[in-house]
């Protein structure tokens with residue numbers, strides 16, 4: 056299992072770039088000669104329509120061989136029939152990826168889409184590498200001593216579990232057939248339940264953080280659209296609108312210095328680049344897709360650290376259980392993220408004075424890791440009636456593998472659901 060998530064999240068990316076790059080550069084423009092021949096065949100009386108600079112006609116659209124890939128330019132509209140059976144269809148429930156995948160689809164020019172995503176994640180188990188560690192302060196302290204090699208090392212504060220709710224509002228708009236712009240506004244609501252070990256006594260605390268997270272903007276360029284397959288490039292960034300000063304409301308140590316848990320911050324505090332690549336395909340009632348996304352943090356935030364970059368690779372298969380209405384999906388997702396670089400200045404104040412304290416949730420070196428999730432999902436599209444173009448979808452998943460740096464809180468399971476409408 057070791058390295059599986061790395062393979063899913065990173066190693067597959069160069070492989071499929073290798074596979075698609077000859078196709079991306081094999082430009083297949085509609086040739087004027089073919090267009091005229093096609094026009095001749097379609098209607099012998101149209102011979103006078105021969106100016107090469109003429110507007111795109113239905114005949115020229117027909118002339119493009121939609122079974123061969125051709126490069127699309129983001130500022131152009133489609134010069135072929137988007138409803139052609141040779142082209143990937145955007146009018147099926149599985150023309151949106153399973154709901155946990157974002158930035159997976161584009162719209163036709165002029166279309167607007169609104170969406171709401173809810174996501175709940177339960178984190179409730181410590182991991183030391185691949186191993187689950189029971190929530191036992193003595194046991195965890197022994198591991199901390201072993202990691203640091205210092206027999207004085209110990210922690211006082213341990214996570215019992217954490218509930219993370221995310222409400223995500225999305226707005227999509229397509230200025231052209233080949234380019235869609237997407238804005239996403241997350242609202243986070245997190246509760247952290249912890250144990251505080253004080254002179255052999257265990258006390259419980261809860262800690263709440265709520266507010267807007269980092270707002271992101273992404274451009275999705277549909278580069279290839281051929282033979283019921285698509286390749287799309289995502290270029291996005293997020294701005295640090297989310298708070299990174301979520302502090303325990305009361306000092307948790309007897310030494311009265313407040314601390315900040317990395318997991319409880321609402322944003323990253325940095326401008327982040329969000330590149331991505333998506334591949335989609337359809338055959339009959341079956342569809343599939345693959346997506347790679349990165350979150351690349353730039354600079355250092357105001358509190359003195361940088362979150363680790365994240366890499367996500369996911370692949371899925373979906374089937375139209377009720378054609379045009381309902382699809383069911385199975386998905387695998389690999390995630391890898393790096394350690395935090397630097398330290399929050401409040402945490403640094405405390406740990407500089409108490410170098411043997413290694414409360415796991417506050418240590419930059421105990422961040423980062425990798426995991427592989429499997430998930431199942433359902434998409435519902437209403438293709439007709441007054442609710443036409445409304446979509447409802449849900450997906451639930453859990454890790455089948457986790458390897459986390461140091462002693463760190465892992466993920467138990469997650470569920471997401473929501474609604475989208477297209478105008």
Ligand SMILES: [Cu+2]
Nearest residue numbers: 160162168227
């Ligand atoms: Cu959309």
